[in-house]
Amino acid sequence: MDFVSQHPVLVAAVVKIAVLLFIVMTALAYLTWLERKVIAHIQSRWGPYNVGAHGLLQPLADGIKFLFKEDVTPPAADRLIYTLAPFLALALGLSAIALIPFGPPSALFPNGQQIFSVVDLNIGLLFLFAITSMGVYGIALAGWSSNSKYALLGGLRSSAQMISYEVSLTISVVGVIVLAGTLNFNELIAAQKGYWLHFIPRWNLLPQFVGFLCYLTAAIAETNRVPFDLPEAETELVAGFHTEYSAFKFAMFFMAEYANMITVSCLATILFLGGWLSPFPETWTWQNYLPGAGLLMLAAYCAWNTVSEMRGIARLQLGVVTLLAGGGGLICLYPPIAAGIQGPFWFTAKILAILFFYIWMRATLPRFRYDQLMSFGWKLLLPVSLANLVITAFVIIWPLLRKG
Amino acid sequence: MSIPIILFLVCALVAVAGAVVLILAREPIHSALALVVVMMALAVLYLLLGAPFIAAVQIIVYAGAIMVLFVFVIMLLNAGVEERTDFSKLAKFAGVPLGFFLLLEIAHWLAHSPIGAAIANGAGSSAGESSTTELSEMLFRQYLFPFEATSILILIAILGALVLARKEE
Amino acid sequence: MSAVPISFYLVLSAILFGLGVVAFVFKRNIITIFMSIELMLNAVNLAFVAFARARGELDGLVFVFFVIVVAAAEAAVGLAIVIMLAQNRQSLNVERVNLLKL
Numbered sequence: 150m151d152f153v154s155q156h157p158v159l160v161a162a163v164v165k166i167a168v169l170l171f172i173v174m175t176a177l178a179y180l181t182w183l184e185r186k187v188i189a190h191i192q193s194r195w196g197p198y199n200v201g202a203h204g205l206l207q208p209l210a211d212g213i214k215f216l217f218k219e220d221v222t223p224p225a226a227d228r229l230i231y232t233l234a235p236f237l238a239l240a241l242g243l244s245a246i247a248l249i250p251f252g253p254p255s256a257l258f259p260n261g262q263q264i265f266s267v268v269d270l271n272i273g274l275l276f277l278f279a280i281t282s283m284g285v286y287g288i289a290l291a292g293w294s295s296n297s298k299y300a301l302l303g304g305l306r307s308s309a310q311m312i313s314y315e316v317s318l319t320i321s322v323v324g325v326i327v328l329a330g331t332l333n334f335n336e337l338i339a340a341q342k343g344y345w346l347h348f349i350p351r352w353n354l355l356p357q358f359v360g361f362l363c364y365l366t367a368a369i370a371e372t373n374r375v376p377f378d379l380p381e382a383e384t385e386l387v388a389g390f391h392t393e394y395s396a397f398k399f400a401m402f403f404m405a406e407y408a409n410m411i412t413v414s415c416l417a418t419i420l421f422l423g424g425w426l427s428p429f430p431e432t433w434t435w436q437n438y439l440p441g442a443g444l445l446m447l448a449a450y451c452a453w454n455t456v457s458e459m460r461g462i463a464r465l466q467l468g469v470v471t472l473l474a475g476g477g478g479l480i481c482l483y484p485p486i487a488a489g490i491q492g493p494f495w496f497t498a499k500i501l502a503i504l505f506f507y508i509w510m511r512a513t514l515p516r517f518r519y520d521q522l523m524s525f526g527w528k529l530l531l532p533v534s535l536a537n538l539v540i541t542a543f544v545i546i547w548p549l550l551r552k553g
Numbered sequence: 554m555s556i557p558i559i560l561f562l563v564c565a566l567v568a569v570a571g572a573v574v575l576i577l578a579r580e581p582i583h584s585a586l587a588l589v590v591v592m593m594a595l596a597v598l599y600l601l602l603g604a605p606f607i608a609a610v611q612i613i614v615y616a617g618a619i620m621v622l623f624v625f626v627i628m629l630l631n632a633g634v635e636e637r638t639d640f641s642k643l644a645k646f647a648g649v650p651l652g653f654f655l656l657l658e659i660a661h662w663l664a665h666s667p668i669g670a671a672i673a674n675g676a677g678s679s680a681g682e683s684s685t686t687e688l689s690e691m692l693f694r695q696y697l698f699p700f701e702a703t704s705i706l707i708l709i710a711i712l713g714a715l716v717l718a719r720k721e722e
Numbered sequence: 723m724s725a726v727p728i729s730f731y732l733v734l735s736a737i738l739f740g741l742g743v744v745a746f747v748f749k750r751n752i753i754t755i756f757m758s759i760e761l762m763l764n765a766v767n768l769a770f771v772a773f774a775r776a777r778g779e780l781d782g783l784v785f786v787f788f789v790i791v792v793a794a795a796e797a798a799v800g801l802a803i804v805i806m807l808a809q810n811r812q813s814l815n816v817e818r819v820n821l822l823k824l
Contacts, residue, residue, distance in 0.1 A: 230582070272685055275609035279596075282617025286589070289621065293582060293628050301628060308625050312618065332685065561726045565734045572741035572761060576748060581814075584754045588761060591738070595764055598734075601726065602775045607786050611767075614790050619760065619797045626801045627753060630808045652740045659736040691780050692787065703791045710795035717802035 161262040166247060169267060173246055177407045178208035184508045191512040202463040205470070215400035223296060223393050230294035235394065235401035238287025242408030245280040248273050249415045252425050252492030254335045265425075265493060272332045277416065278319060281371070285311045287405060288373075288390050295393035303389030306379050306519065313526045314370035314377075321363035321534040324541040325353050325420045338424035348430060352423040357541070361421045363534040365506075368413040370526065372406060374507060376514040379522055414503040415496075422499045425492030437487040440494040444478030557601060564601070568594040581627045585620060592616045606685045731772035738765035752807065752814050756800055763793050 189196030197204025252265030263269055270276055285308050292304015329340035343351040354361055370377035391402045418424055429436045451471040459467050481487055571591035578584045592615045599608035692700055745758035767786045774782025811818055
């Protein structure tokens, strides 16, 4: 106990990391479920349906399957790096999320620590870029160490792609930094407070719309998703850099990709969509009840579905989901809690919207050709984001120049 | 021992171990990874020295861009195990002693010269974090000319790399 | 909490620089030789940051910034040269690169 009372910062950080890790791992698992479901519905299929009601236990089943599969290492592989690569990818993907503030910094623990962010760094944005820029290693090393032609080509492609798009990703964000004049996430969000005409939120989305588009495009390329998933183009490269990987190492690459998606969506939310700020003016107090109302509606839908469609064990499972959603909704209606979870609620809602956009893109767009990818990145995206930066800087400097 | 000293010793050990692995490894890619480890350890040391901006730049530019370029080239050229046929005798018998002599000299200077003594007593190490704002003020006012010069240098480097990489027609 | 004396950093910097020199002399692969130069630059950067801290001024950090920028430019050109060399000689061994013309 002595140690706990002497190091409040350390203890609070460890607890927050543990909770965040649990939430993020669950979110990763259910993101795969969401992706399969959404794509299936876009393509007029049902998607996972058999394991649990609406396939809700599918991620768990997949996880167990990956754990118990045989873990094959190619005999000619470089064992150390072959094992290191997936760990590197996953660890970097997860640690980036630690920097994200999920709610306002005014929410504090009794010992003065922020509840909703693990660390609140002065140069948080730079550190996030530092961590994501290391993400290339996981993929490049996996490609190299497998000692397979397909994996090597996939690794080469991905490192070239990620280096190229990282440039435009960073530059598209600088416009926002210039507007806010800080690198701290909470200050970046606070700079977006306020409303135009009393109801249009003053988010960076409108003044930095070009930057937002550039960021979103570059972010899709950074996370190696469709239409930029050249590193794993299965028609050309079997499965790209993780061709030789099996069992849980493969699952780790999968999780790393989803973790990167979450990080990138968090960053888009913070920089362009006002982070944990609500889209409605603070005077509209009814918005405090939105999370509770939403959960109750979900519970009502589940209840109807349980009664009308589900049979057997699925009915029981969906009943549990109904009870959980209903109970959660009732708790969220309690005024102090309803006010407290406003920040995380809006943050999560915005992240989910961007993730849905990601999945939508995957179901809609075909893949780029490699030379198209490169010329798009260097000849279109980079100049546009640079022009955006220059114009933003000029607009900021102009009043100062006029004053002399 | 306080936490900063433990942190320093751990990072220093990791950095030195990484440098030794860089020398001993026979696969170029292992050397590259060892160098990345050294750079990460140094980034932590920069944080310890109260220079978070430099730490971030160290990781973004050095570990995230330059070393990725190295790994990329190693992969591209498919560089195999290093040949170690003919060691230079000069290197073996003159290089290592001279290197140690250099180290000794630096240690001697640290211990005996007035500046060295002042530094060794840990002078001035109590200042807090250097702010990124101050650093940028300095970069864009006092050091504006060198800053612009480096941008031209980078432009020339891009041109040079392009000329070298271009296929002959 | 007592801070770490600056001399510790300088000694570490010297050791890393020495190891960089050793690597530069001993390695035969042209890419690893290049990497040992980067190691030496890193060691010097550490000394710069330590001095900046000791003097309580930021000039040292600005210098580190410039060193990193120059290292990036150097790596871009140097690796392009290495690729050319490897294509022309089919080897990365520096012992084979003993002619000025190709």
